[in-house]
Amino acid sequence: MPADTAPTANATGRAGLTGLAPEPGVPKPDPIVSGSSITRQFGGLKAVDVEHLEIQRGVITALIGPNGAGKTTLFNLLTGFDKPDTGEWSFNGKSLQGVAAYKVARAGMVRTFQLTKVLSRLTVIENMRLGAGGQRGESMWAAPFRALWRSEEQTNTERADDLLARFKLDAKREDFAGSLSGGQRKLLEMARSLMSDPELIMLDEPMAGVNPALKQSLLGHVKSLRDEGRTVLFVEHDMDMVRDISDWVIVMAQGVIVAEGTPDQVMADPRVIDAYLGAHHDTDLSEIDEQALAAEVAEEIETAQTEGEAKE
């Protein structure tokens, strides 16, 4: 990090984002996650090709982009659920390269999934208890002896009940998680991930399949995460949500980060509009000179051919 952007007293949290250049990969004054040259190739497709990425601590960062932009793949790479071809990244200054997913979670970086993964045949409260980290009763040797883990279980249950009340799931406490609605599952997944008290919480499309009434309360919950000092990174398609709650927006398209900035900056950025709608989206097709277009295409094909031959 260059010396002139070293963290100062007012560079943390949202304050640190003011005045940052809205450029892809711009360094943040107080990054919690920082990564470089992360690539992931699926056959002939480069799903992720991120040159540099930094996520400011204590703010809500949105990761947006059209379908197939590589957002979820980047999520998987950062959390250890997938292995990149190249690249390095760190969390709180600790390198996470080649670190197993469960260790990433233990370090304080917990994720949720696009398709919610509640544990259907466990009750809601059991789902919550599972979320707590470092339980002694989860070791096979201590497990048969209840005295060794009873008090710990008690504390975890109290915490779980508090969180359930906060997420308005307390009425469902004893129900099987599989019987919850889609929106309630999203809430449960979020609440469960809070059981381990993570520093960074990564939400993969928290609004997908949630009814509008529940959306408002979900938005409130996400904001409250930031207000209690956590960092939030989320993938989302719902632009209203992005505009409403995010402090910083990162835009991906075809695996590359094409723009970054505050929501207003990003919405006005021509590169973002291009990525979503195509470069010629506001040109009337009848105005395009067909002859010129045909010549352009012919030239492109020719170049491609000569390049191909040169390679052989």
Added chain:
Amino acid sequence: MDFMLILRDSLSAAVGPAAIVYALAAIGLNVHFGYAGLLNFGQAGFMLVGAYGLAVSAVVYDVPFVLALVIGILASVVLAVILGVPTLRLRADYLAIATIATAEVIRFIVNSPSNADVTRGSQGIAGFAKPFHDLNPYGGGLDIGIVRLSRSDLWSATVGWVLVAICCLIVYLLMRSPWGRVLRSIREDEEAVRSLGKNVFAYKMQALILGGVFGGLAGIFLALRQASTIPSDFGTHVTFYAYTALLIGGAARVLGPVVGAMIFWFLLNGLGTFFGQLTSGADPILPEGLMDQSQASLVRFIVVGLGLMLLLIFRPQGIFGDRKELAIDAR
């Protein structure tokens, strides 16, 4: 038609050593499949290494009896580790293929004449169970009319049920704990469990070893009770019988496999005697053209299979299972 005889044969099988062998094997499968969601189709392999661990070390290498028992148990632990390292990262259906193949490979190796100096080939090994049967305190067999067990079966059954009780207690204590919760969560969705910071591979390995040891105990018990062990005792059908017992009783319930094994053997033996009586004697009840005596001994499998189908259709959760819990799974 002697209904008393049918009842006596059924009940004797249900409380006798045969049911115990399958109860132990099914308790192991319950840990694998019922709690951890590991589709292990090679339980017979675990039973085989347990039995042969005991028999080979005691007979071929002259190891003291108690130490040979320990070696039998350790053999099933070793098999679980060797099997687990490469296969536990596989999806459930691939694990099933890998385990059934492993169990068969082991059986063929033991059966092979080229290894006969150690395993005695298809002849099997005998002469290691004397210390076990010497401990028999009973003066005679048990005969209370509806249950009849020979002296050695009575002793085997006593030891066997104590063993079953201990295994059930271990499963009960483990599954009510946070450890058991992690295991059941892995059955539901291992990615979710991983995302919450649990080392899924280690838990699956622990479950595979625990269930494998129960399988090993089943094999050891089988070998001791019949005082010999041969490779054909451990064919694939053994695994499937154990699964049948588990499904009858209800998976993911502590007593499910035990009750399931008793019911399975009650039906199998009862039906065997029933059809045997229908076709035996100078003037059989069923005309010989319809069913002769050699067919009768096989018809029971058809009837038990039919019963299992009906059970899975009308009570898929087994005797003890929770229908609501199962219904959620059938999204």
